[in-house]
Every structure is written in structure tokens, then in C-alpha cells.
Amino acid sequence: MVGYTEKIKEIASRLLKECTVDMVIGFRKGTMPMMNEPCFATTPEAIDTLVWDSNCGINLANYLTNRKEKVAVIAKGCDSRNIVTHIIENKIKRDQVYIVGVPCTGMIDKRKITGMVAGEILGVSETENTIKVQTADAETLFDKAEVLQQNCALCIHRNPVIHDEMVADAVQEQTDVDRYADIRKIEEMDSEDKWRFFDDLLSPCIRCYACRNACPLCYCPTCFVDEAKPQWVGKGQDPVDVRTFHFLRAYHCAGRCTDCGACERACPVGINMRLLTRKLEKDCQEQFGWEAGLSLDQRPALDVYQANDPGAFIK
Amino acid sequence: MELMGIEPDRLHFSWISSAESTKFVKVVKEVTEKVKAIGPNNHFIKDTAKVA
Numbered sequence: 001m002v003g004y005t006e007k008i009k010e011i012a013s014r015l016l017k018e019c020t021v022d023m024v025i026g027f028r029k030g031t032m033p034m035m036n037e038p039c040f041a042t043t044p045e046a047i048d049t050l051v052w053d054s055n056c057g058i059n060l061a062n063y064l065t066n067r068k069e070k071v072a073v074i075a076k077g078c079d080s081r082n083i084v085t086h087i088i089e090n091k092i093k094r095d096q097v098y099i100v101g102v103p104c105t106g107m108i109d110k111r112k113i114t115g116m117v118a119g120e121i122l123g124v125s126e127t128e129n130t131i132k133v134q135t136a137d138a139e140t141l142f143d144k145a146e147v148l149q150q151n152c153a154l155c156i157h158r159n160p161v162i163h164d165e166m167v168a169d170a171v172q173e174q175t176d177v178d179r180y181a182d183i184r185k186i187e188e189m190d191s192e193d194k195w196r197f198f199d200d201l202l203s204p205c206i207r208c209y210a211c212r213n214a215c216p217l218c219y220c221p222t223c224f225v226d227e228a229k230p231q232w233v234g235k236g237q238d239p240v241d242v243r244t245f246h247f248l249r250a251y252h253c254a255g256r257c258t259d260c261g262a263c264e265r266a267c268p269v270g271i272n273m274r275l276l277t278r279k280l281e282k283d284c285q286e287q288f289g290w291e292a293g294l295s296l297d298q299r300p301a302l303d304v305y306q307a308n309d310p311g312a313f314i315k
Numbered sequence: 316m317e318l319m320g321i322e323p324d325r326l327h328f329s330w331i332s333s334a335e336s337t338k339f340v341k342v343v344k345e346v347t348e349k350v351k352a353i354g355p356n357n358h359f360i361k362d363t364a365k366v367a
Contacts, residue, residue: 191321193320194320195320196320198319240359247316313328315327
């Protein structure tokens with residue numbers, strides 16, 4: 001992905017100059033290493049700040065909801081699938097968005113890297129396959145494959161599924177990935193162990209809702225947790241309420257989640273709530289042969305009835 | 316629900332027409348028996364709010 005930045009700047013400035021779009025949504029460097037932030041570029045100066053590296057994990061489809069103007073968006077494989085979902089769900093029109101596709105080789109896990117080096121990280125640079133992390137007293141070189149976000153390591157759709165223009169040639173897709181090994185492990189536990197497992201998993205949750213806010217699927221005007229009349233779920237730290245929040249949020253993403261990893265990345269306490277969304281993804285895959293956001297022409301699994309839909313659970 | 320630790324026998328789905336009274340009785344009986352067999356679910360009990 002080295003060298004994408006220049007190409008992105010070039011495309012973005014052309015799109016703005018030719019008035020193809022009113023704004024380009026991309027990434028710029030954040031104030032800390034490994035923390036790129038979204039950039040809404042409307043001027044040549046803003047375009048100069050655009051970057052692309054392995055820290056662009058935020059899902060930019062999140063910023064397209066209900067936009068009125070014409071925008072260009074820089075989209076990785078997962079972002080593009082979420083854009084498809086957005087278009088299917090009428091949150092944006094296809095002719096309103098100009099998709100600049102980025103073939104992605106994965107984003108790096110800042111939490112993992114912080115855990116692997118001692119001291120404060122002052123800078124991070126990268127080549128195609130390596131990540132160099134600089135601290136006050138040392139420089140450590142990592143294999144990029146070692147420090148990928150888990151969802152990127154398991155990714156099977158690295159190339160955008162929909163695009164108006166590509167930044168580079170498509171990258172090779174990963175095959176032979178066992179996406180659900182950890183889910184199967186939980187499925188094998190007995191009920192009591194499962195309950196305890198999720199109690200442990202969710203116990204650090206502070207209900208900050210960063211996972212919800214980072215998620216492009218969570219665009220309800222009022223989220224069920226924020227409702228007061230009726231109040232669907234308690235607003236405190238009670239484990240039952242925390243569990244209800246995570247369980248229901250995952251359910252609202254059933255058949256829509258593309259496993260972009262934005263929720264886990266945004267979590268300040270590092271909860272792997274993707275275990276829940278991936279279980280639903282797995283079920284959709286197994287029971288309906290459905291993967292979210294691959295085509296504009298196909299209605300989502302939960303939106304259609306087919307005579308062979310599994311129904312054995314209804315007695 | 317099962318993944319998060321709700322016992323499979325606690326959750327039942329059924330389609331019963333208003334004309335199928337016997338099926339209704341049968342299903343209710345089965346559900347009650349199954350739920351009684353696993354006993355009460357204490358997971359969802361919240362500690363009552365502590366008031367000073």
C-alpha cells in the first residue's frame with residue numbers, strides 16, 4: 001500500500017477541480033502515531049493532508065449516512081461492502097457517491113503493537129511487509145502479518161466490491177482462511193461456561209458506545225439504548241444491561257455486518273465484541289449462504305423469504 | 316442467545332393457529348416441562364438499587 005497516498009491526492013484534487021464531487025472523504029494523520037483520522041477535504045490544502053497507510057482502520061462508510069451533497073470516498077474492501085449496504089438500505093444514492101477503491105493488505109492493530117514494545121511509541125513507519133516502531137530508546141521491526149488486526153488477518157474481501165476508480169491494481173485475496181475457529185470453540189462450551197465467557201469478555205465495558213458510534217450500520221436516529229420512553233435497557237453498569245446492549249447491538253447488525261473491525265478498534269478497553277457479530281455472520285453464511293454487501297442487486301438475507309429457509313427450530 | 320449461554324431448552328419457537336387448540340396445549344406442556352427440568356434462570360436477576 002506504499003505509494004497510495006500520492007495517487008489518492010492526485011485523484012482527489014482532480015475530482016474537486018472538475019467539480020465531480022463537493023467533498024472527498026479520506027484519512028489524514030492523527031495527533032498520535034497509528035491514529036489516522038477521517039478527513040473531509042473540500043480545499044486543495046485539505047487534500048494535501050490526505051494519507052494512506054496501515055492505520056486507516058476506521059470505516060469511512062460511517063460518514064456517508066444521509067448526505068445530501070455529492071461526495072467521493074476512499075474505500076477499502078470492507079468500506080466498499082458497507083457502502084453497498086448503505087445504498088441497499090437507502091442511506092445514500094449510488095450516483096451521489098464516487099467510490100475511490102483501495103486494494104487493502106490489512107490494517108495494523110495498535111493495541112497489539114503497544115503491548116509488544118516497551119515505553120511510549122513516538123513514531124511508526126512502514127514498508128510493504130514490515131512495520132517499524134520507534135520508541136524513545138529502541139526501534140523495533142515487525143512483520144506486518146504479525147501485527148494485523150484480527151479481522152484483517154481473516155479478511156477474504158480485500159479488494160473493493162464496487163468502485164468508480166481504483167487507486168492501484170487489485171491485491172491477491174486470501175484463501176484458506178478459517179474465519180470462525182474461535183466461534184466454534186465457544187459453541188462447543190456448555191451453557192454455563194458460555195455465560196461465564198461472555199461475562200468475562202464484557203466485564204470491562206464502560207458503556208461508552210464507541211463501538212456503536214464507529215459502526216456504519218448503527219445509524220438509527222435514536223439508538224435503543226438511548227430511548228427513555230420506553231426504556232428498553234438499563235443505562236448503568238449492571239452486567240445484565242451491558243450484556244443486553246452488546247447482544248442487541250450485534251443483532252441489529254445481523255446479515256449486515258462486514259466485519260470491518262471498526263467497533264473493536266474504537267473500543268477503549270479492547271473488548272472483542274466481534275465475536276458476537278461474527279457468530280451472526282457465520283449463521284447467515286451457513287443457513288442462507290449470505291455475505292453482506294457484495295452486490296447491489298441482491299436483497300439481504302433477512303429481507304427475503306425463500307421456501308428453503310431453515311425452519312427446523314419452529315415446532 | 317444460545318451462544319451467550321441461554322440454555323437451548325429455555326427458548327422455544329412455535330407456529331400455532333387459533334384453530335389448533337390441541338397443538339397449543341401440547342406445546343405449552345412441553346415448554347413447561349422442559350423449562351422446569353432446567354430450573355430457574357438466575358442470570359437475569361439484578362441486584363436491587365442500593366439506596367443510602
